[in-house]
Amino acid sequence: MTLALPRPDLSLRSLRLWQRNWDVLRNTWLEELVWPFVEPLVTLLALGVGLGQIVRLPGGQSYLEFVAPGLLAIFLMWAATSEAGWSSYFRLESERIFDAVMATPLSVDDITSGEVLWAATRGLISTLFILVVISVFGTVGSPLALLVPLAAVPACLFFAAISLCNTAVARSVRSLNYFFVLYVTPQFWLSGAWFPLEELPEWAQRLSWWVPSAHAAELYRGLVQGRLQWGHVGDLAWLAVAALPFYALALFLMRRRLVR
Amino acid sequence: MGGPSVKPLVVASGVVKRYGPLTAVDGISFQVQEGECFGILGPNGAGKTTLVRLMASLSPLTAGQITVDGLDVARQGRQVRARIGLVPQHDNLDPELTAWQNLRVFSRYFGIPRAVAEERAAELLDFFHLRERARQRVETLSAGMRRRLIIARALINAPRLLVLDEPTTGLDPQARHLLWQRLRQLKAQGVTMVLTTHYMEEAEQLCDRLIIVHEGRVLAEGSPQSLVERFVGREVAEVHLAPFQDDAPVRSRLAGIEGLAWERAGDILFIYARSSDGLDPALLRGVGERVVLRRANLEDVFLRLTGRGLAE
Numbered sequence: 001m002t003l004a005l006p007r008p009d010l011s012l013r014s015l016r017l018w019q020r021n022w023d024v025l026r027n028t029w030l031e032e033l034v035w036p037f038v039e040p041l042v043t044l045l046a047l048g049v050g051l052g053q054i055v056r057l058p059g060g061q062s063y064l065e066f067v068a069p070g071l072l073a074i075f076l077m078w079a080a081t082s083e084a085g086w087s088s089y090f091r092l093e094s095e096r097i098f099d100a101v102m103a104t105p106l107s108v109d110d111i112t113s114g115e116v117l118w119a120a121t122r123g124l125i126s127t128l129f130i131l132v133v134i135s136v137f138g139t140v141g142s143p144l145a146l147l148v149p150l151a152a153v154p155a156c157l158f159f160a161a162i163s164l165c166n167t168a169v170a171r172s173v174r175s176l177n178y179f180f181v182l183y184v185t186p187q188f189w190l191s192g193a194w195f196p197l198e199e200l201p202e203w204a205q206r207l208s209w210w211v212p213s214a215h216a217a218e219l220y221r222g223l224v225q226g227r228l229q230w231g232h233v234g235d236l237a238w239l240a241v242a243a244l245p246f247y248a249l250a251l252f253l254m255r256r257r258l259v260r
Numbered sequence: 261m262g263g264p265s266v267k268p269l270v271v272a273s274g275v276v277k278r279y280g281p282l283t284a285v286d287g288i289s290f291q292v293q294e295g296e297c298f299g300i301l302g303p304n305g306a307g308k309t310t311l312v313r314l315m316a317s318l319s320p321l322t323a324g325q326i327t328v329d330g331l332d333v334a335r336q337g338r339q340v341r342a343r344i345g346l347v348p349q350h351d352n353l354d355p356e357l358t359a360w361q362n363l364r365v366f367s368r369y370f371g372i373p374r375a376v377a378e379e380r381a382a383e384l385l386d387f388f389h390l391r392e393r394a395r396q397r398v399e400t401l402s403a404g405m406r407r408r409l410i411i412a413r414a415l416i417n418a419p420r421l422l423v424l425d426e427p428t429t430g431l432d433p434q435a436r437h438l439l440w441q442r443l444r445q446l447k448a449q450g451v452t453m454v455l456t457t458h459y460m461e462e463a464e465q466l467c468d469r470l471i472i473v474h475e476g477r478v479l480a481e482g483s484p485q486s487l488v489e490r491f492v493g494r495e496v497a498e499v500h501l502a503p504f505q506d507d508a509p510v511r512s513r514l515a516g517i518e519g520l521a522w523e524r525a526g527d528i529l530f531i532y533a534r535s536s537d538g539l540d541p542a543l544l545r546g547v548g549e550r551v552v553l554r555r556a557n558l559e560d561v562f563l564r565l566t567g568r569g570l571a572e
Contacts (some may be wrong), residue, residue, distance in 0.1 A: 006514070013371065016371075017369075024357065028356070087397035095356070097352070097354060100352040102318050103346040104341055105338045105369065105371070107338065259319065260279070260319055
């Protein structure tokens with residue numbers, strides 16, 4: 001029984017499912033991209049420009065400059081988790097896309113991998129867009145910012161994989177909410193995107209080591225502002241290493257969900 | 261069909277499938293020869309869909325073995341699925357895509373080169389009268405068109421075996437007859453088919469051989485005609501009685517006639533006549549409220565074997 005073996009059954013055909021999702025996005029990009037494109041813009045204007053007028057940061061940095069790289073981490077997380085969350089759930093239960101794909105030479109593991117890769121791609125699309133926006137706002141201080149898309153790959157894969165794990169065990173579309181309310185939304189605030197984590201008490205700073213988006217925000221801030229340190233390698237490694245077990249878990253949970 | 265030299269395309273032996281305490285398939289064996297249309301008949305819940313899913317390598321077997329084209333469904337699932345076209349009972353076309361895109365995207369799952377896939381997709385849309393609908397999203401298609409598109413999709417990989425799970429359930433008579441016509445054409449072209457259905461007319465129209473499945477087991481196997489002759493006979497008389505009316509007077513009137521069998525189901529007494537001269541209608545004149553004399557068919561076989569009462 002290929003399907004029940006713990007060893008993953010992977011092939012490049014997983015890219016065919018990625019390609020299917022890409023084709024659908026090309027059919028529907030106007031509706032699909034309104035949310036991920038407009039929301040960061042509004043956020044940047046409201047918090048960066050509006051709130052920025054009254055916020056003074058230590059060191060004289062403008063609030064807009066501080067917030068801009070944080071947006072990369074926040075919206076990457078949103079894009080990847082919501083794609084592997086609501087959208088994957090929709091494909092799984094409402095549209096029954098995977099039922100049809102299971103009757104082709106793709107394996108269930110190919111389906112899982114294709115979905116993870118696709119949700120990660122949506123994270124990357126968001127990253128590229130925000131990178132352009134914050135450059136236009138003149139908040140990018142270093143050519144190292146060009147490395148952001150590359151550095152974003154582990155975070156994209158991590159958020160895609162962990163969200164797909166949640167999708168694979170969700171009993172209804174509403175039960176997806178636990179993950180988003182209890183895991184994704186708190187990271188919105190605890191990522192260090194809106195205020196420097198160094199201002200927090202000791203215990204909260206320690207806690208932030210466990211917050212994936214905090215590592216992402218640290219890393220992108222270093223690149224965008226051209227102040228890289230060895231700690232940033234640690235952030236990158238944290239995300240890459242954390243992505244693996246959740247990918248493995250997603251393979252396991254999706255098999256359990258799809259193979260009957 | 262097929263002498264001993266013909267290698268069967270599908271060989272199922274001792275197939276068992278359990279879902280927890282429920283046994284959906286309980287030791288089924290059969291073979292499908294190349295070029296034939298093989299039917300799996302049974303009431304709802306008999307295990308037909310489960311059998312199809314096992315054959316198409318969508319679901320792991322609990323016990324037993326199935327090979328398709330010599331490949332083991334359990335160990336060579338990818339290769340098996342590459343050789344099968346599956347028409348599922350429930351529509352799972354990709355609603356985000358047009359009819360044309362559905363075929364193209366599906367062909368990519370099989371790794372079919374673009375030029376070949378586009379040629380086949382165009383041919384299939386023509387064959388199923390869908391060419392004008394190629395650019396329409398599938399949500400806008402009628403039920404009959406969607407069914408035809410699913411079959412077209414199942415043929416995009418030029419499969420060795422086409423597996424159809426209740427292909428016409430829910431279609432109106434026109435759509436059903438158009439589909440049967442197309443399936444007969446495919447059969448004439450040599451496409452091997454496995455078909456599940458609970459429409460007896462469908463089985464009689466399409467199947468060379470069939471098994472009747474009930475509660476996960478095979479009750480009977482053979483050609484539609486041989487099954488009718490074996491289990492029912494040539495003619496059936498339906499004597500419509502008043503509810504709860506005693507049928508003993510009717511039976512006594514026919515006493516002594518050879519080769520008759522009876523069955524009472526609700527307000528109808530079924531009389532099966534095996535003898536070659538059938539029943540003399542004069543014998544039944546004046547009994548019951550109405551008497552219908554007709555040829556025996558597969559539905560009688562099915563109902564005799566699986567019971568005329570509620571199946572569930």
